Structures are given as C-alpha cells and as structure tokens.
Amino acid sequence: MSIRISPSILAADFVNMERDLGRIGTADLVHVDVMDNHFVPNLTFGPQMVDRIQQVSVLPLDVHLMIDNPDRWAPGYAELGAYSVTFHAEATAEPVALARRLRSIGARAGIALKPGTPVEPYLELLGEFDQVLVMTVEPGFGGQSFMHETMPKLHLLRQELSRTGGDVWLQVDGGINEDTVGIAAEAGADTFVAGSSVFNSDRPELRISALREAAAS
Numbered sequence: 001m002s003i004r005i006s007p008s009i010l011a012a013d014f015v016n017m018e019r020d021l022g023r024i025g026t027a028d029l030v031h032v033d034v035m036d037n038h039f040v041p042n043l044t045f046g047p048q049m050v051d052r053i054q055q056v057s058v059l060p061l062d063v064h065l066m067i068d069n070p071d072r073w074a075p076g077y078a079e080l081g082a083y084s085v086t087f088h089a090e091a092t093a094e095p096v097a098l099a100r101r102l103r104s105i106g107a108r109a110g111i112a113l114k115p116g117t118p119v120e121p122y123l124e125l126l127g128e129f130d131q132v133l134v135m136t137v138e139p140g141f142g143g144q145s146f147m148h149e150t151m152p153k154l155h156l157l158r159q160e161l162s163r164t165g166g167d168v169w170l171q172v173d174g175g176i177n178e179d180t181v182g183i184a185a186e187a188g189a190d191t192f193v194a195g196s197s198v199f200n201s202d203r204p205e206l207r208i209s210a211l212r213e214a215a216a217s
C-alpha cells in the first residue's frame with residue numbers, strides 16, 4: 001500500500017508561507033485547512049489565499065474545507081486547480097451530488113468525518129469518493145492529541161475496501177506524529193496529515209521522512 005504524507009500548513013508561518021512551502025518538498029501533498037469560524041471556531045483563509053498557494057506550490061493541494069455550505073463554496077476550490085477537495089459530511093445534505101460536481105471539475109473528491117460522526121452510512125457510498133478523511137481530533141485547531149477511539153472507523157473502511165476492491169485513500173488528520181502514525185497505518189490509513197509534528201521542527205523534511213518510515217514499519 002502506498003503511503004502519502006500531507007503536511008498541514010496550518011502549522012506554517014502564515015507570513016512566510018512560500019518559504020515554508022519550500023521546506024516540505026519531499027512530501028506528497030500539501031494539506032490546506034480552510035476554516036470559516038462557523039463550522040469550526042477558528043478562521044484561516046479562503047479562495048484567494050489558496051489560489052496563491054496553488055501558484056507557488058510544487059506539491060498538489062489537498063484542500064480540507066472546515067466550512068458551512070460546502071455545496072456553495074467547494075467547487076471554486078476545484079476550479080482554481082486543487083488536486084483534492086474534501087468537505088465535511090456534517091456540513092452538507094447532498095454529499096454524493098457535491099462529490100460528483102467536484103469530480104466533474106477535475107478534482108479528487110473527499111469526504112471528512114468528525115470524531116463523533118459514524119462511518120456506517122458512507123460505507124455503501126465509497127465509490128462516490130476518492131478519499132475519506134477520518135478526523136483524529138475535533139477539527140479547528142492544530143496541536144491536539146490523537147483520539148484513539150476513531151480507529152474503529154478506519155478498520156471498517158479498510159475492511160469494506162478490501163471486500164469491494166475500491167481504490168479510495170484513507171486519510172487521518174490530527175495529532176499525527178512519529179508515535180501515532182503507525183497506529184493509524186495499522187488501522188488502515190494510507191494518507192497522513194501532520195501539522196505541528198512537521199513544522200515545529202528546524203528540519204521539516206527530516207520529520208516527513210521519519211513519519212514515512214514510522215507509517216511503513
């Protein structure tokens with residue numbers, strides 16, 4: 001199984017974004033957290049900033065929308081060239097229609113589940129998505145502790161994909177470091193978002209390779 005590391009620029013220096021993007025070139029993706037201060041109690045940036053990041057990043061953009069009304073806003077991120085656009089299941093009544101729309105624009109479509117959101121209703125819809133993001137903290141802030149109790153959802157997703165042969169990335173986000181990445185990999189994750197464990201370091205590229213090794217072992 002391929003392993004992908006997606007550093008979250010939520011933990012980067014926002015006034016030195018281009019410099020910090022240049023420090024993670026050995027990663028597979030760059031994780032871009034969009035927060036609207038409604039869906040989560042924190043605010044980051046919107047399409048204008050993501051468009052600039054898209055222009056200067058050598059890595060594909062893995063956009064994570066923690067916003068209300070993704071039906072209205074998510075397609076714009078696909079249109080500006082994001083590689084993947086992930087919206088929250090809790091924020092839309094029409095996840096399949098939105099995923100189809102994102103795919104029709106050319107982006108990978110992702111659906112994210114907060115820690116308290118059950119995965120069962122989505123198991124039969126997995127073919128509609130390119131990636132499922134199992135939140136391993138409550139969305140909104142970096143630097144929180146990994147919630148082990150979310151691991152059964154990954155087991156269920158991996159089991160279902162083994163049964164159906166589906167090719168859907170299983171992503172985890174929150175509290176991922178060299179101690180927890182292996183636990184998530186063991187449970188079935190293949191795509192790992194890491195903010196503080198990558199950027200709270202003088203050598204982010206070393207943290208990226210350490211995460212990759214720990215996930216594979």
Ligand code: DX5
Nearest residue numbers: 008139140142143175195196
């Ligand atoms: C939190 C964000 C995460 C965040 C993870 O809601 O979705 O992407 O950056 O940060 P760490 O890795 O520090 O837990």
Ligand code: ZN
Nearest residue numbers: 033064173193
């Ligand atoms: Zn995120």
